[in-house]
Amino acid sequence: MKERDELLKRKVQSNVEVIPPEELRKLDEIIDRYHGKPGYLIPALKDAQELFGYLPQEVQSRVAKGLNISPSHVYGVVTFYSFFTIAPRGRHTIRLCLGTACYVKGSREMLDNIVRDIGLNVGETSQDGRFTLEAVRCLGACGLAPVMMVGNDTHGNIDPKDTIKILEAYE
Numbered sequence: 001m002k003e004r005d006e007l008l009k010r011k012v013q014s015n016v017e018v019i020p021p022e023e024l025r026k027l028d029e030i031i032d033r034y035h036g037k038p039g040y041l042i043p044a045l046k047d048a049q050e051l052f053g054y055l056p057q058e059v060q061s062r063v064a065k066g067l068n069i070s071p072s073h074v075y076g077v078v079t080f081y082s083f084f085t086i087a088p089r090g091r092h093t094i095r096l097c098l099g100t101a102c103y104v105k106g107s108r109e110m111l112d113n114i115v116r117d118i119g120l121n122v123g124e125t126s127q128d129g130r131f132t133l134e135a136v137r138c139l140g141a142c143g144l145a146p147v148m149m150v151g152n153d154t155h156g157n158i159d160p161k162d163t164i165k166i167l168e169a170y171e
């Protein structure tokens with residue numbers, strides 16, 4: 001896990017896809033497992049994402065070649081399903097609700113606090129690989145507005161001033 005975090009940190013900081021040979025060998029093992037089995041593209045991509053944390057171009061191309069599938073088809077699948085991601089993600093995904101109920105109760109201020117104190121904008125991953133920030137339209141918990149999810153944890157009735165304190169609990 002620590003190695004993966006280090007790798008993620010380097011990728012986020014350098015913004016360059018550098019995949020060490022030992023990780024490519026593990027990817028080839030995944031490809032070998034599914035080679036020649038029609039319909040196994042999605043499981044292969046899931047395993048690859050588990051390994052790298054995301055699916056950069058280099059990984060997509062290798063999977064396409066290894067499974068004899070066109071790169072455009074692989075790219076189409078990766079971008080169609082929301083559980084695949086082509087950008088590095090942090091260890092914790094913050095899903096901040098900017099829907100009407102949350103917005104009027106302070107989620108805009110929460111966002112401002114995150115941008116100011118963590119330096120993280122919507123759609124970005126923090127430099128330390130800790131957080132990825134997503135804005136959503138509704139989390140289906142409007143009665144708890146303003147609402148923010150961190151990973152699988154739902155935080156509701158948040159005082160915007162407490163936003164960073166909540167996030168500090170996540171390493």
Ligand code: FES
Pocket residue numbers: 097098099100101102103137138139140141142143145147
């Ligand atoms: S608007 Fe935020 S949970 Fe519904």
